[in-house]
Structures are given as C-alpha cells and as structure tokens.
Amino acid sequence: MRREEHELLSGLAPGTPMGDLLRRYWTAAVLSRELEADGAPVRVTLLGEDLVAFRDSKGRVGLLDEHCAHRGASLYFGKNMNGGLSCWYHGWKYDVDGKCLDQPNEPPQTRFCDRVKHTAYPCIERNGVVWTYMGPPDKKPEMPALEWLTVPESHVFVSKRLQQCNWLQGMDGDIDGCHLGFLHGHVIEQVPDLNQFRSAKWLIRDLYPVFDPVTIPSGILLSTRRNAAEDTHYYRVNQWFLPGYTTIPLPGDGPQAGHSWVPRDRGQSWVFTFSWHPSRPLTDAERADFEEGKSAVHAELIPGTFVPSHNKANDYADPDAPPANQPWMRIKNFQDQDMSITESMGGLYDRTRESLGSTDKVLIQTRRRLMAAARSVQEGQDPPGLDPDSFRFRPYSAELPRSVTDWREAVGDAIETRPETYRNSV
Ligand code: FES
Ligand SMILES: [Fe+2]
Known part of the structure; x- marks a missing residue:
C-alpha cells in the first residue's frame, strides 16, 4: 500500500477524507445501560473527538463536546439535573441539543446565552445502543436496517x-x-x-x-x-x-x-x-x-x-x-x-x-x-x-x-x- 493510501485510511478528523466519510453514517456511541436519568455523565471519545454523554431528567440522551463552551472545563464534572447538564465551574447549563439554558454568572440583560451553541450530536437509541450522527445535519441518513x-x-x-x-x-x-x-x-x-x-x-x-x-x-x-x-x-x-x-x-x-x-x-x-x-x-x-x-x-x-x-x-x-x-x-x-x-x-x-x-x-x-x-x-x-x-x-x-x-x-x-x-x- 502506498503511503498516501495508508494515511487516507488512517484519518479521522473532520476535513480529512475518511473523517468526512465516517461522519456520513450513524455511529454506535455508548450502551444505553451506561446512562441513567439524572445520573453520571459518561466520557466517550469517538472519531478522535472528546465527548460527554448524559441522560437528562426526562430520559433523553445528549452527546456534547466534553469541553464547556465558556472556558473549556470538562462537562464530565457537570451537574446532571433538572433537565440539563450544568458546568461545575460557572454553571453554564446545556440541554441535550447543546442549547444553552442558563448562564448564572452573567447578568440576565446580556442575553449572552442566546448566542452560545454548544456542539451536540443527535442521538437515537435502538436495541441497547445509543447511536449518534456526527456529520452535516442536512445529510443525516436513516439508520441502517441491520x-x-x-x-x-x-x-x-x-x-x-x-x-x-x-x-x-x-x-x-x-x-x-x-x-x-x-x-x-x-x-x-x-x-x-x-x-x-x-x-x-x-x-x-x-x-x-x-x-x-x-x-x-x-x-x-x-x-x-x-x-x-x-x-x-x-x-x-x-x-x-x-x-x-x-x-x-x-x-x-x-x-x-x-x-x-x-x-x-x-x-x-x-x-x-x-x-x-x-x-x-x-x-x-x-x-x-x-x-x-x-x-x-x-x-x-x-x-x-x-x-x-x-x-x-x-x-x-x-x-x-x-x-x-x-x-x-x-x-x-x-x-x-x-x-x-x-x-x-x-x-x-x-x-x-x-x-x-x-x-x-x-x-x-x-x-x-x-x-x-x-x-x-x-x-x-x-x-x-x-x-x-x-x-x-x-x-x-x-x-x-x-x-x-x-x-x-x-x-x-x-x-x-x-x-x-x-x-x-x-
Ligand atoms: S468553563 Fe464552563 S461555565 Fe465556565
Ligand atoms: Fe477469528
């Protein structure tokens, strides 16, 4: 195999040929049984990206960039309760879609929260596994009928x-x-x-x-x-x-x-x-x-x-x-x-x-x-x-x-x- 072929097959990052290809399919992320409603978040690295999975108070699963959009603290130490995951450092709170629900360290009039969108990947649970899609949102396929x-x-x-x-x-x-x-x-x-x-x-x-x-x-x-x-x-x-x-x-x-x-x-x-x-x-x-x-x-x-x-x-x-x-x-x-x-x-x-x-x-x-x-x-x-x-x-x-x-x-x-x-x- 030629060197460039080896490198192509080994790539994972977005923007590389294999990284972009892999992000066009659904990916098995974690087992459903790893996540409890309002339970501990789970660290998971997928395709080289550090992420955190959690199950919110309503049982919905979120898969977020591990590092808080504020200053990068790990959301693994976040508080999972009351419908979202709050960063332990200054309290920024995210829902399963990455929407910022609260910024308790910002005065309410700044409305900075509305301008923050944390990276979140959509998830589906099927037969004991949480599946995620990490590609362009408008290209999301159906789940394979395996x-x-x-x-x-x-x-x-x-x-x-x-x-x-x-x-x-x-x-x-x-x-x-x-x-x-x-x-x-x-x-x-x-x-x-x-x-x-x-x-x-x-x-x-x-x-x-x-x-x-x-x-x-x-x-x-x-x-x-x-x-x-x-x-x-x-x-x-x-x-x-x-x-x-x-x-x-x-x-x-x-x-x-x-x-x-x-x-x-x-x-x-x-x-x-x-x-x-x-x-x-x-x-x-x-x-x-x-x-x-x-x-x-x-x-x-x-x-x-x-x-x-x-x-x-x-x-x-x-x-x-x-x-x-x-x-x-x-x-x-x-x-x-x-x-x-x-x-x-x-x-x-x-x-x-x-x-x-x-x-x-x-x-x-x-x-x-x-x-x-x-x-x-x-x-x-x-x-x-x-x-x-x-x-x-x-x-x-x-x-x-x-x-x-x-x-x-x-x-x-x-x-x-x-x-x-x-x-x-x-
Ligand atoms: S680093 Fe997360 S709220 Fe500040
Ligand atoms: Fe074998």
Whole structure:
C-alpha cells in the first residue's frame, strides 16, 4: 500500500477524507445501560473527538463536546439535573441539543446565552445502543436496517469493549476468512467430537478456502468455501457493510453475531458486539453466557470498565488454561485470539510494510471501497450505503453438494433478513 493510501485510511478528523466519510453514517456511541436519568455523565471519545454523554431528567440522551463552551472545563464534572447538564465551574447549563439554558454568572440583560451553541450530536437509541450522527445535519441518513437493529430488543444482546488498535486493523480479522484454521485451529482441534461438530473439522482441514465476494451497494457479501465431505463443500457466508459493520456466521440454529467497529482514535477502537436471534427471544442461559464473557464473541471485562480481563498486560492468557510453555497456548477464547493478534501489530500498523497475498483479496477490496467512498465525499457526492434496506443480510453457514456452482442461488433467501428465512444447517 502506498503511503498516501495508508494515511487516507488512517484519518479521522473532520476535513480529512475518511473523517468526512465516517461522519456520513450513524455511529454506535455508548450502551444505553451506561446512562441513567439524572445520573453520571459518561466520557466517550469517538472519531478522535472528546465527548460527554448524559441522560437528562426526562430520559433523553445528549452527546456534547466534553469541553464547556465558556472556558473549556470538562462537562464530565457537570451537574446532571433538572433537565440539563450544568458546568461545575460557572454553571453554564446545556440541554441535550447543546442549547444553552442558563448562564448564572452573567447578568440576565446580556442575553449572552442566546448566542452560545454548544456542539451536540443527535442521538437515537435502538436495541441497547445509543447511536449518534456526527456529520452535516442536512445529510443525516436513516439508520441502517441491520438485522440486529430491526428485530425486537428481546432478541438481542450487545456488549462493548475497548480494543487497543486501529478500527480497520481489528475489522480486517472479520473479513479475513483464511485465519480460522490457523489462529483458532488449536482450540478447534480440542472440540471433543469433531464428527458431531462437522463444520469445525472442515475449518482446520482445508487451509486454502475459495473466496467469492459479491459486491452490493452497502458492502460485500462474502462466501468462503472449503472442501468438506467427499461430495460436499462447506460454505460460510458473512458480510462487511460500510463503514465498519461485520457479521460472523455461527454454526447451529442459535444466535448469530456481528460487530460494529468504531474508531476511538487512530490507535484504539470501540467494539460493539451484537448477538441476536432472527426469530426468537434470547434465552436466559444465552444472555448469562454473553454477559459473563463465556461465549466465543463477548469478552469478559474488568468489572466497571470496558477493558477485557484478558489483555496485553497478562498476555491475554486464560487463567484457567493449563500451564503451557508458549504464550499462544494459553489464549483459549476465540475472541481473545482475534483481539490479541490484531493488537499485537501495534496501535496502528504501518500498512506500507505489509505484503498482501492472494488470500487478502477481500481485505484489499474493502480498503479500496472505503478509499473510493471517501474520495467521492470529497468530490461532493453522497457515499454508498445510505439506503437502509441495502443492509438486509445476515450470516449463514451450510454444507452444500459439490455440484453447486452458484452459492447465492443455493443459499437462496436464507441470508435475507426476514424471520421466516432463518435456517442454518451446520
Ligand atoms: S468553563 Fe464552563 S461555565 Fe465556565
Ligand atoms: Fe477469528
């Protein structure tokens, strides 16, 4: 990758191509459960901007520039009560729209309050997440009709964690269908009965999968095909959606999974992980596993933080793992394996130093799509992926006869997000 392409992809600030592109979509900001009416404000950095989220007395959510419009004191120390957030320093008070409601240190006749507009981004709450739009107000799109946002809230669990690397560097792993047999291979090999769990067997036996990406307006439908039984192929179909959504096909007919990769700054990202079932509420047992970080996709967190318990400071080691003489042997959870390896590159790896091979072709496509979209915004055009209906796909995996030549035809409508089309055969 050329230096200027690396810099373009790494940009976040307003006025940079990627910064402007990312501000044309909705962004997952915080979890709804982080905010209580008249409770503590929450600091959150998004796209390199320091912000404060709060829930006012009426339950409405505001997302404001962290630094007070007066002289920059942090609104994290503000008083959240009586319908707004008041700066602790001199009492300037803001509502969820950034309107200045009060300036108790100014004589009333100055009416200075009317001339102050604090930066505030509009928010929507949906299925456990506060979403915000940080772009030009007249360009605000509808929310994408991702399945985890359109099913009832009872069907969804969402968690959040802080990842110590660039959002694209982390997201690359979800697009890289080739790594499964390597990075996750030693855990898959330990599955007690691989004949019962057939798909796992195919993942570790065929290390040269065939990728067949299909371009759609909102992103890519990606089929990864592996040799399975003598007369079958094992297909995994997942999606990448603009700008930072991925889906993960999980075997069986249980909940599926997806990520929203949100840039915190150039070297850190917020990872929102969604587990959802397309056609039924999650069970209490499923929810408990997700909450405790026992599933393959939700991290166990240090209590009171969004920092995973297994992290760089402890070599991501599972404390329950048997003693082992090499670090990788002690990293047992799929999610920890993905996080450890993408963080191991450093916060922002210099992409000019990569040597991309044939199995990186889908990753190359996503980067090209992002760069083209960013350039189109700079030229005054709308980016792709603003039509909410273009997100109506879900992940899928299945063993299909080798005679199948067109996977989309064979998969049929199973990847289209109507509840009645949900079927997962492996
Ligand atoms: S700095 Fe916030 S009111 Fe003065
Ligand atoms: Fe992985």
